[in-house]
Amino acid sequence: MGNLPNPRHMLIILFFSSVLRSSFSFSSALFSPPDNLLVDCGSSYSTGLNDRRIFLPDFNGDSVRLISDEPSFAVAAKNNLVLEDETYAPLYRTARVFTGSSSYVFRINNKGTHIVRLHFYPFSNSDQDLSSAQFHVVASGFVLLRNFTASANLSSSVKEFIIRVEVDELTISFVPSTFLSLAFVNAIEVISAPADLIRDTGRLVQPNNVETFNGLSNQVLETLFRVNVGGPKVTPFNDTLWRTWSPDNAFFHSNFSTKTVYFSGRIMYQKYGASREVAPDNVYNTARVLVANSSDLISRMTWSFPVNQGYRYLVRMHLCDIASLALNELYFSVYINGYLAYEDFDISAATSHYLASPYYVDFVVDAGSSGILSVSIGPSTFGESSIVNGILNGLEILKINNSVRSFDMELPIAFLVHRSTEGALTAAFRSLICWFAFVLLIVSGFMSIWRWGIQPRNHITWSPLSMNAQESQITKADQF
Numbered sequence: 001m002g003n004l005p006n007p008r009h010m011l012i013i014l015f016f017s018s019v020l021r022s023s024f025s026f027s028s029a030l031f032s033p034p035d036n037l038l039v040d041c042g043s044s045y046s047t048g049l050n051d052r053r054i055f056l057p058d059f060n061g062d063s064v065r066l067i068s069d070e071p072s073f074a075v076a077a078k079n080n081l082v083l084e085d086e087t088y089a090p091l092y093r094t095a096r097v098f099t100g101s102s103s104y105v106f107r108i109n110n111k112g113t114h115i116v117r118l119h120f121y122p123f124s125n126s127d128q129d130l131s132s133a134q135f136h137v138v139a140s141g142f143v144l145l146r147n148f149t150a151s152a153n154l155s156s157s158v159k160e161f162i163i164r165v166e167v168d169e170l171t172i173s174f175v176p177s178t179f180l181s182l183a184f185v186n187a188i189e190v191i192s193a194p195a196d197l198i199r200d201t202g203r204l205v206q207p208n209n210v211e212t213f214n215g216l217s218n219q220v221l222e223t224l225f226r227v228n229v230g231g232p233k234v235t236p237f238n239d240t241l242w243r244t245w246s247p248d249n250a251f252f253h254s255n256f257s258t259k260t261v262y263f264s265g266r267i268m269y270q271k272y273g274a275s276r277e278v279a280p281d282n283v284y285n286t287a288r289v290l291v292a293n294s295s296d297l298i299s300r301m302t303w304s305f306p307v308n309q310g311y312r313y314l315v316r317m318h319l320c321d322i323a324s325l326a327l328n329e330l331y332f333s334v335y336i337n338g339y340l341a342y343e344d345f346d347i348s349a350a351t352s353h354y355l356a357s358p359y360y361v362d363f364v365v366d367a368g369s370s371g372i373l374s375v376s377i378g379p380s381t382f383g384e385s386s387i388v389n390g391i392l393n394g395l396e397i398l399k400i401n402n403s404v405r406s407f408d409m410e411l412p413i414a415f416l417v418h419r420s421t422e423g424a425l426t427a428a429f430r431s432l433i434c435w436f437a438f439v440l441l442i443v444s445g446f447m448s449i450w451r452w453g454i455q456p457r458n459h460i461t462w463s464p465l466s467m468n469a470q471e472s473q474i475t476k477a478d479q480f
């Protein structure tokens with residue numbers, strides 16, 4: 001102790017660290033998105049999550065506005081929630097309920113790709129049951145959800161979309177399916193994505209060839225599956241963009257020998273490879289590897305996902321060679337829906353000859369009629385002497401919007417818009433009912449006062465009267 005380091009050693013260390021810094025990004029600084037609009041809908045106070053983020057109420061400030069011609073309500077769950085996923089539980093205590101077409105308008109400071117997450121947790125209390133709500137969600141002229149109902153199983157659902165926003169505002173609209181139905185949402189996240197999250201080109205996999213697909217960054221994407229291969233669930237707390245990665249067990253099968261590997265060293269993020277925002281260390285430091293006899297080219301490890309026919313999908317494979325002991329030993333081929341998508345992929349060449357350096361490959365593929373999208377890895381003859389004949393660290397399956405700008409419909413958006421203006425009459429009818437009920441309530445109120453004298457009202461129930469009451473009042477009343 002006390003000895004100063006040898007200056008010559010210091011110089012050598014400095015030299016090497018500057019050489020390393022020029023090709024690797026060691027920055028552990030968290031990504032800080034220019035737009036980071038987090039809204040806890042229906043809440044009257046800010047809500048902190050264990051992933052270190054704070055969601056604000058939906059009626060404060062000018063970066064988020066709520067526009068609706070018809071009444072909306074803040075509602076709160078009566079009971080404490082018991083959720084499998086603890087991360088978001090604090091957001092699922094309140095919701096905003098819409099009786100007619102309503103929109104949140106988010107001010108966008110930094111144009112470009114944004115991640116939009118919509119949270120739906122259909123709680124019910126004595127006044128209403130959110131699992132009976134049925135509605136459409138539209139944003140930037142795209143139908144994100146059509147006739148959506150949150151599962152009556154009381155599980156939460158998070159819907160994630162990746163949308164490029166080239167204007168100053170992003171409008172997300174909630175449109176009840178029929179004049180009798182309601183729409184609701186518990187929380188919304190609108191977050192700037194790092195510039196390199198969605199590159200413009202991918203490999204379009206077709207039955208007999210692979211072509212370059214251009215214009216990926218102009219598509220709207222819906223995240224369907226995000227899988228940490230060979231590793232545990234990664235929670236928003238441990239992800240650079242607050243994503244959730246599930247384990248791959250439910251999707252994986254292999255008719256050959258595979259094993260999972262874990263790497264405890266440093267993941268070497270390179271300037272031109274995948275960045276830490278593309279996928280975090282926790283995804284790249286686990287993998288499944290194929291330990292096959294490479295002269296047996298029919299062995300495969302396969303992941304299968306249920307998808308909808310008639311749509312295109314972006315398949316992103318995350319690769320990081322944490323299994324080889326030396327460079328230029330790992331070669332493999334990739335098959336998507338059984339078609340050869342990448343022959344003799346050379347991971348060492350892709351990562352400029354570094355081990356433990358992350359890389360990703362984007363494939364674009366049309367779903368077949370089977371309703372299953374499969375991704376397989378098989379050995380390459382190039383890796384004949386290798387101990388490992390294939391690797392995969394992570395996998396993302398994203399649905400691409402169709403030609404009528406929808407994720408769940410063959411009809412253009414005008415169909416929904418038309419339907420909702422058609423609903424104007426029914427809206428008028430509904431407000432008539434509301435007024436009738438209002439008058440009824442007033443009358444019965446007077447009658448009960450007349451009977452019982454002044455009676456303090458300590459609970460506002462879900463009734464047409466509430467429609468005209470102050471939001472904050474309803475929230476307070478429903479908080480318990």
Ligand SMILES: *[C@@H]1O[C@H](CO)[C@@H](O)[C@H](O)[C@H]1NC(C)=O
Nearest residue numbers: 134146147177178409415416
């Ligand atoms: C939504 O579902 C209802 C029945 O629940 C159906 O009548 C209506 O056509 C559907 N709307 C759309 C746009 O699919």
Ligand SMILES: *[C@@H]1O[C@H](CO)[C@@H](O)[C@H](O)[C@H]1NC(C)=O
Nearest residue numbers: 131149150151152153154155
């Ligand atoms: C509810 O959950 C059970 C098992 O957890 C499942 O079998 C069923 O399909 C689910 N129902 C709905 C409507 O999601």
Ligand SMILES: *[C@@H]1O[C@H](CO)[C@@H](O)[C@H](O)[C@H]1NC(C)=O
Nearest residue numbers: 050233234235236237238282
């Ligand atoms: C974050 O990751 C570490 C290990 O990588 C794990 O021990 C910890 O439980 C994770 N935390 C959460 C909240 O998921």
Ligand SMILES: *[C@@H]1O[C@H](CO)[C@@H](O)[C@H](O)[C@H]1NC(C)=O
Nearest residue numbers: 292293294295296297384385
């Ligand atoms: C690989 O398979 C071939 C033929 O199937 C066999 O001749 C060879 O011995 C096998 N190699 C190893 C290492 O098992």
Ligand SMILES: *[C@@H]1O[C@H](CO)[C@@H](O)[C@H](O)[C@H]1NC(C)=O
Nearest residue numbers: 254255256298299300302376
């Ligand atoms: C493994 O499964 C693939 C399809 O998933 C099949 O083509 C191949 O023949 C199978 N290999 C063996 C050794 O059974």
Ligand SMILES: *[C@@H]1O[C@H](CO)[C@@H](O)[C@H](O)[C@H]1NC(C)=O
Nearest residue numbers: 219220312400401402403405
């Ligand atoms: C998705 O929408 C964009 C914008 O309208 C359109 O250019 C693109 O072709 C659509 N994608 C597909 C696969 O149809």
